Amino acid sequence: MKVTVNINLGGYAFNVDDDAYERLRQYMKNLEKEFSGESSSAEIMSDIEGRIAELFRMRLNNYKQVITMKDVEEVMSILGSPEAISGGDPSAEEPPRAQRRIYRDPEGRIIGGVCSGLAAYFTWDPLIMRILFVALVIAGGFGIGLYLVLWIVLPEAKTTAQKLEMRGDPVTIENIKDSVKREFETVKKKMNL
Amino acid sequence: MNTDNTKAQMRKGILEYCILAILSRNSCYAVDIINELKKAEVIVVEGTLYPLLTRHKNAGLLSYRWEESPQGPPRKYYELTELGRIYLSDLDRAWEELVVSVNQIRGK
Numbered sequence: 001m002k003v004t005v006n007i008n009l010g011g012y013a014f015n016v017d018d019d020a021y022e023r024l025r026q027y028m029k030n031l032e033k034e035f036s037g038e039s040s041s042a043e044i045m046s047d048i049e050g051r052i053a054e055l056f057r058m059r060l061n062n063y064k065q066v067i068t069m070k071d072v073e074e075v076m077s078i079l080g081s082p083e084a085i086s087g088g089d090p091s092a093e094e095p096p097r098a099q100r101r102i103y104r105d106p107e108g109r110i111i112g113g114v115c116s117g118l119a120a121y122f123t124w125d126p127l128i129m130r131i132l133f134v135a136l137v138i139a140g141g142f143g144i145g146l147y148l149v150l151w152i153v154l155p156e157a158k159t160t161a162q163k164l165e166m167r168g169d170p171v172t173i174e175n176i177k178d179s180v181k182r183e184f185e186t187v188k189k190k191m192n193l
Numbered sequence: 194m195n196t197d198n199t200k201a202q203m204r205k206g207i208l209e210y211c212i213l214a215i216l217s218r219n220s221c222y223a224v225d226i227i228n229e230l231k232k233a234e235v236i237v238v239e240g241t242l243y244p245l246l247t248r249h250k251n252a253g254l255l256s257y258r259w260e261e262s263p264q265g266p267p268r269k270y271y272e273l274t275e276l277g278r279i280y281l282s283d284l285d286r287a288w289e290e291l292v293v294s295v296n297q298i299r300g301k
Contacts, residue, residue, distance in 0.1 A: 012265060047223070047247065051223070054262065058264055084241070
């Protein structure tokens with residue numbers, strides 16, 4: 001024995017099992033959220049409501065007078081999940097914005113990783129950055145002071161996320177996985193040597 | 194990398210064109226459009242169609258009239274407007290150009 005709920009869909013009354021009603025209500029709420037950006041979301045929702053009413057009517061007869069969970073699930077699979085419906089909108093999947101920050105690069109370092117980190121930030125070749133610093137040192141010793149200050153001021157890229165930020169790669173699960181794999185390969189290579 | 198996503202994107206790209214092409218023959222109820230698209234394996238879920246039809250109606254490409262239904266609420270029968278026909282003939286041309294371009298590239 002089950003409790004039923006009486007609902008009005010597209011102007012038609014239906015008796016729905018209470019669990020099936022809860023499921024349907026949740027589904028319609030999610031759909032509504034999905035279309036909330038549309039200017040005529042109310043019209044789209046009423047079209048869909050009418051279609052659900054029609055599909056329910058097809059499933060009822062003299063011997064079956066109540067909409068069950070099975071009916072609701074069938075109708076949901078015909079109409080599709082909110083994600084499948086909105087899948088047509090490519091703007092929904094915007095890639096995360098990459099943020100670039102200056103760090104000291106511990107992997108590519110010769111002294112403190114300052115040149116390597118700066119080079120990663122400006123996407124230069126680290127060698128050019130080093131030549132620049134050596135030139136500054138030779139020119140008047142100013143380079144040594146600058147290097148020491150940067151060494152103190154710049155944080156070291158310790159975590160994988162920080163290393164991605166240093167190179168300006170977006171911090172996504174995918175990138176972190178790749179980066180960890182790369183680190184693992186380098187360690188393995190060093191062990192073999 | 195699997196081709197499913199690319200295939201889905203391709204289908205999505207031609208969905209609008211297919212809907213207008215179906216409606217150019219005669220006025221249709223949304224479910225008739227769905228059935229035809231399903232037969233051609235273009236669409237997967239019905240829900241995708243309703244927002245598209247409403248958007249095109251608002252843009253003046255489609256109009257609809259209500260018709261009684263034996264099975265439930267009255268149905269919306271959509272048809273192409275004059276503007277919709279012009280729009281479709283433009284898409285027809287674009288599609289033919291696309292086919293030529295792709296074949297040209299593939300033939301090399």
